[in-house]
Amino acid sequence: MFPPTDPLNWLLLIVTLWLAPLGLIIIYFAPTLRAIWREPVLRHPVLIVESDDWGAGPLEQTEALERVADILSSCRDHRGQPAVMTLAVILAVPDAAAIRASGKYRRRGLDDAQFAAVREAMENGVKQGVFAVQLHGLEHYWPPSLMASEDETVQLWLTQDTPQSTEQLPAHLQSRWIDTTTLPSRPLQERDIETAVGEEIELYQRIFGDIPKVVVPPTFIWSDVVEAAWAAAGVRYVVTPGRKITCRDAEGKPACYQGRVHNLETGRGVHYLVRDDYFEPMLGHAASETLAALERKTALARPCLLETHRANFLGKRERVDPALRELAALLQQALNRFPGLRFISTEALAGAMLSGNPDWLEHRRGPRLAVFAERITHIPRLGKLSRFIGLHLVLKWAATFFGHRAS
Ligand SMILES: [Zn+2]
Numbered sequence: 001m002f003p004p005t006d007p008l009n010w011l012l013l014i015v016t017l018w019l020a021p022l023g024l025i026i027i028y029f030a031p032t033l034r035a036i037w038r039e040p041v042l043r044h045p046v047l048i049v050e051s052d053d054w055g056a057g058p059l060e061q062t063e064a065l066e067r068v069a070d071i072l073s074s075c076r077d078h079r080g081q082p083a084v085m086t087l088a089v090i091l092a093v094p095d096a097a098a099i100r101a102s103g104k105y106r107r108r109g110l111d112d113a114q115f116a117a118v119r120e121a122m123e124n125g126v127k128q129g130v131f132a133v134q135l136h137g138l139e140h141y142w143p144p145s146l147m148a149s150e151d152e153t154v155q156l157w158l159t160q161d162t163p164q165s166t167e168q169l170p171a172h173l174q175s176r177w178i179d180t181t182t183l184p185s186r187p188l189q190e191r192d193i194e195t196a197v198g199e200e201i202e203l204y205q206r207i208f209g210d211i212p213k214v215v216v217p218p219t220f221i222w223s224d225v226v227e228a229a230w231a232a233a234g235v236r237y238v239v240t241p242g243r244k245i246t247c248r249d250a251e252g253k254p255a256c257y258q259g260r261v262h263n264l265e266t267g268r269g270v271h272y273l274v275r276d277d278y279f280e281p282m283l284g285h286a287a288s289e290t291l292a293a294l295e296r297k298t299a300l301a302r303p304c305l306l307e308t309h310r311a312n313f314l315g316k317r318e319r320v321d322p323a324l325r326e327l328a329a330l331l332q333q334a335l336n337r338f339p340g341l342r343f344i345s346t347e348a349l350a351g352a353m354l355s356g357n358p359d360w361l362e363h364r365r366g367p368r369l370a371v372f373a374e375r376i377t378h379i380p381r382l383g384k385l386s387r388f389i390g391l392h393l394v395l396k397w398a399a400t401f402f403g404h405r406a407s
Helices: 007-028 030-038 061-074 096-102 113-128 143-147 152-158 190-208 224-233 287-299 317-337 346-354 365-376 382-389 391-402
Strands: 046-055 085-090 092-094 107-109 131-137 237-240 243-248 254-260 271-274 304-309
Touching: 007 030, 007 382, 007 391, 030 365, 046 061, 046 113, 046 131, 046 317, 046 346, 061 085, 061 113, 061 131, 061 317, 085 113, 113 131, 131 190, 131 346, 143 152, 190 224, 237 346, 271 346, 287 304, 287 317, 365 382, 365 391, 382 391
Parallel strands: 046 085, 046 304, 085 131, 237 271
Antiparallel strands: 092 107, 243 254
């Protein structure tokens, strides 16, 4: 009989009306909910500065690397570990003289004598524990796309004698894993990808003595085929901006956005890591706002991986000095704000997360549920829905039932 007259039936009706949409939401968002529940929950705040584009290129990088290393080694966490900057390395630039002579693409590798001082600065930083080398790419472009470019400035860039800065190339030509001869971009041939991955892994191993375990795809555009080729060669982790992007549109802008990815989610034989916070002093990013990113990530028990580029630390002193001061201020302010902050390399952190190391990860159900509830509120659409329907509160109660999150 409707409406019910018995208070108990009223209660049952209300619960049913609540459970039905709740169930639908849970079913609809199940893959995301599962990914977030599986994502590691850190026990400590973690800050890693991820810096791209180092390697073959301007020789002034040597001094920049030395100055950055000095700052990193002067900032230590409570365990005595220095701050770590990962260096995503480019292994070659065009060999201008050889290109002029042959009319064909030729490269000059980071193993060339010309780059000895740059390599040494990197190696010294690695020995001090302040640098960790990662693969960015053999080149920061797909050579055939560059050679086929009808842009006069690109052809001049290819044949200029000083080691070129890839930052000067048009943005769409800085992508390595797509054919941007014409736009929108087109996928590369599978065998060309496999050959190119083989070449970059081989050169990286020759220079750094080991296979790269972490790759940062140039401009964050790559495909499943590239990923599978990296995995087959021994790469274990791919740094992502939290989603996969596989092409550029007719305007040359990144497009073909795939679904979101979470820390340690698996791809084609690799695990993903998420880097979606930024520290680019040349774009006006201040230490204070970057500290807010660390606070947000810590509240969600995630590591704060900061994206930055060598361009911040190269060029005129009046631009570089403030950038270095901002870096030092950021690290110091982070240590002051979070005395339990930990510095570590991306590869070592990923290893600790993958092995479930209890020194780094929270395994107790109560604290994990509290973090899960907090993470849900940050998912677009689901966050609002979960607050509206009360899912967030239910999880908070469950977390309290199983025991509060440790501080
Ligand atoms: Zn780059």
